[in-house]
Amino acid sequence: MRKSVFSAVLPLVAGLVFSVGAVAMETESMPMSKTGEMAMQGEMSMQGEKAMQGDMAGHPAMKPGMLDLNMADAATLQKELTGIGKAKAEAIVKYRDTHGPFTSVDELLEINGIGSALLERNRDKLMVK
Structure with missing residues (x-):
């Protein structure tokens, strides 16, 4: 029983490790401008989310139009x-x-x-x- 569970899980774990490694290698092999662009897009996305929230976390009583x-x-x-x-x-x-x-x-x-x-x-x- 143990052997069959292990043999069923092992390919899943190996596939996950391979996927993560492939993404890391792909990012490392990108030109610096591309990885920087991706980082900036992620940062801008986070800033956009904050802007959409209007920084309301710090101002719980704040409503649109204040x-x-x-x-x-x-x-x-x-x-x-x-x-x-x-x-x-x-x-x-x-x-x-x-x-x-x-x-x-x-x-x-x-x-x-x-x-x-x-x-x-x-x-x-x-x-x-």
Whole structure:
């Protein structure tokens, strides 16, 4: 019995080892540009997957169409946010330029003219990366 199981498994294992070896030899024999191209395609594919996920792993509350306070310009802030006109949008950008990137959405409360009610109306549209 042992002999028959072993003789049945041995060709499968040998075939697997041969297949892996053949792939390795094929990759090694490719010109450097081809293997580099394959590596880049794999890397780009991984980056594409991350982009499609929108790096949502680090931002569980992030939804498509959210604005990053550290990236949006005044015109976009004015257009996308409720109760934010030209002056407040420019104040947000000026605050960011003066104090550096926002570390949280709540930091908007530091800007003159933005209170908790205005922040809460827009909280689900905003994020900080």
